[in-house]
Amino acid sequence: xxxxxxxxxxxxxxxxxxxxxxxxxxxxxxxxxxxxxxxxxxxxxxxxxxxxxxxxxxxxxxxxxxxxxxxxxxxxxxxxxxxxxxxxxxxxxxxxxxxxxxxxxxxxxxxxxxxxxxxxxxxxxxxxxxxxxxxxxxxxxxxxxxxxxxxxxxxxxxxxxxxxxxxxxxxxxxxxxxxxxxxxxxxxxxxxxxxxxxxxxxxxxxxxxxxxxxxxxxxxxxxxxxxxxxxxxxxxxxxxxxxxxxxxxxxxxxxxxxxxxxxxxxxxxxxxxxxxxxxxxxxxxxxxxxxxxxxxxxxxxxxxxxxxxxxxxxxxxxxxxxxxxxxxxxxxxxxxxxxxxxxxxxxxxxxxxxxxxxxxxxxxxxxxxxxxxxxxxxxxxxxxxxxxxxxxxxxxxxxxxxxxxxx
Numbered sequence: 001x002x003x004x005x006x007x008x009x010x011x012x013x014x015x016x017x018x019x020x021x022x023x024x025x026x027x028x029x030x031x032x033x034x035x036x037x038x039x040x041x042x043x044x045x046x047x048x049x050x051x052x053x054x055x056x057x058x059x060x061x062x063x064x065x066x067x068x069x070x071x072x073x074x075x076x077x078x079x080x081x082x083x084x085x086x087x088x089x090x091x092x093x094x095x096x097x098x099x100x101x102x103x104x105x106x107x108x109x110x111x112x113x114x115x116x117x118x119x120x121x122x123x124x125x126x127x128x129x130x131x132x133x134x135x136x137x138x139x140x141x142x143x144x145x146x147x148x149x150x151x152x153x154x155x156x157x158x159x160x161x162x163x164x165x166x167x168x169x170x171x172x173x174x175x176x177x178x179x180x181x182x183x184x185x186x187x188x189x190x191x192x193x194x195x196x197x198x199x200x201x202x203x204x205x206x207x208x209x210x211x212x213x214x215x216x217x218x219x220x221x222x223x224x225x226x227x228x229x230x231x232x233x234x235x236x237x238x239x240x241x242x243x244x245x246x247x248x249x250x251x252x253x254x255x256x257x258x259x260x261x262x263x264x265x266x267x268x269x270x271x272x273x274x275x276x277x278x279x280x281x282x283x284x285x286x287x288x289x290x291x292x293x294x295x296x297x298x299x300x301x302x303x304x305x306x307x308x309x310x311x312x313x314x315x316x317x318x319x320x321x322x323x324x325x326x327x328x329x330x331x332x333x334x335x336x337x338x339x340x341x342x343x344x345x346x347x348x349x350x351x352x353x354x355x356x357x358x359x360x361x362x363x364x365x366x367x368x369x370x371x372x373x374x375x376x377x378x379x380x381x382x383x384x385x386x387x388x389x390x391x392x393x394x395x396x397x398x399x400x401x402x403x404x405x406x407x
Contacts, residue, residue, distance in 0.1 A: 003030015004368035008195070011036065011093055012074065013102040013109075015043040017147070017177055018131050018211065020070035021184025023101055026191065027073030028361040028370040034097075034386055035071065035377070036090060039078040039407060042379040043067060056353030061378070068376045070184075072348070072358060075374065075382035078407055085406045087112050092391050094119045094126060098204075099191055103131040106141050116206045126204040127194040129187050135210030145211050147177035154179065154215030159222055161235045171235065183214045244290035244297055245269070248327065249305040256310045259323040263287060268320040273304045348375035383407050 008031040012023040020035075020043070027033040037043055049064030077093075080086045091113065094100055100119065102109060109115050116128040130136065133145010151157050151173045161172035190207045198204055216223065222233045225241060233241055238257075240246035245258045245266075260266050263286055267279035278284045278300075283293045290297050305313065310326055317324040328336065334345055344362070347355040361370035387393045387407070401407045 002368070003028075003371045004365070006030035006032075008032070008099065009097045010034065010099045010101065011090070011097040013090075013100065013104070013114075014131065015103065016045055017070055017180035018183040018187065019101045019103040019129075020045075021181055022129070022131075022187035022191065023074060024070050024072050025184065025188045025361070026099070027374075028363070028372075030368065030371055031073075031099075033074040034093060034382075034390075035074040035076050036081070036093075037076055037078050037379060039080050039380070039405065042076070042078070043071070045070070046379065053350070053352060053356060054354075061352050063376070063378065068356065068358060071376040072372065073374050074377060075386055076377035076380055077383045077386045078380035079383075080406050081112050081114060083404070083406050085401060085404065087114065089387070089391065089401075089406070090114055091119065091122060093386075095123050096390065097123070097126065098195070099127045099129065101129045101131070101187065101191075105144065106130075106132055106136055120204065120206075124203055125198060127191055127198065127207065128204065129191055129207040129209065131183060131187060131209045131211070133211050135213060136208045140212075147180045147211070148173055150179045150211040150215050154212050155219055155223075156215060159219075159233050159235055162237045163235055163239075166237070169235070179211050179215045179218075182218050183209055183211050186214050186217075239294070239298075242291065243287060244294050245301060247298075249298075249302060251305055251308060251310040251313055253309045253311075255327055256305070256313050257325050257327060258317075259325075261323065265322050266290070269317065269322045272316045272320050272322065273301065275300075275304065346372055348372055350375040351378045351381055380407075 005026055008026070010023055010026050010031050010033040012019065012033050012035045014020055014023065015037075023033050023035065035043075041047075045067040046063050048066040051065045052060040053063045053065060053068060055061050079089050081090050094114075102114075107115070110118075116130070119126055119128065132141070133150060134140035134143055152171070156179070157171035157173055160174060162169040187207070187209050190209065194205050194207060221242060225231075225233050238247045243261065245260050248255050248257050258269070260269055263279075266284070266287070270276050270278040282289060284290050284297055314324055314326065326332070333339055339345075344360045346358050346360045348358060350356040356375055358375075363370055384398055387398055387401075393401075398407070
């Protein structure tokens, strides 16, 4: 069966991560995604290496591994839309598209006649999603925004890192560009909502997404902890502000994670630890008490945790129904039997002549599961085919555009 969005066409003018992440998700769900790139250079992330993809002969290609993570199921079309002929091509493609995704600075595409107002006049059913650092309004609207910057400005780094006073204390960014990824997910959700609305109204709409807004919205319980009390949360390392124990602990040969979500699980933990009295202690019996006496519990449990290996702890705790786990490297992640069973690593035939490894889409659907049709394309791989099939251009017209440097 065709993918859930197999009837949808996406024109992806975005680059780097947030916009491409949204486009890839829509492509995985069946949409046709046409990625518009700059001739000669393409998406910035093609050059964000090392590491770079190696071809069948073991030689480095022009494409970084970074690019591969967000550009599956797309066709690469190179168009210079700073030229009038290029603008006409993109406009023609937008006329027959359902969705357009872009992440230029506010107003950046208006100079080329590719803004929402202009394209909506050509295609009133177009859903146009703009992704910027700070949105289309407000005093920061004209600023450039990058994930690292937004993690700092949006409060995430203020609650990430070791507690003040500990060795290595200080604000830390998350180890992946999580604000970009979350923005891509919010964008895809907004686009799907707009598609549902269009099915009723017949009209498209404009979507304004800001990385800063997304970062603040994603602070979840930490934001509410502040709004409810007026007290800003602080960095706590791997500890949880509302639950104890919910952090890493040292073991005889490394470390493990405990994620005890209720008092029943805590009672089981106490039994496995050989400290059944903890479950009846007024200091530790309830989560509220454990949060109030966090330091005392952490010290007490650490004295016990270092007496057994990580493997011994996990085996005993899992048998008792206590949520726990190791802290895996990525090598251990992709070798984990659960990850293998779920098929989270896939391979796709790439234009460079080999099968390229990729991370699978995590969505599981019974009727319209994600599809893996197209490996991340090389730059301009589909330019001629798309212009011929979608716009009806013949070889002479395409050759003329190439001669002019438009494609």
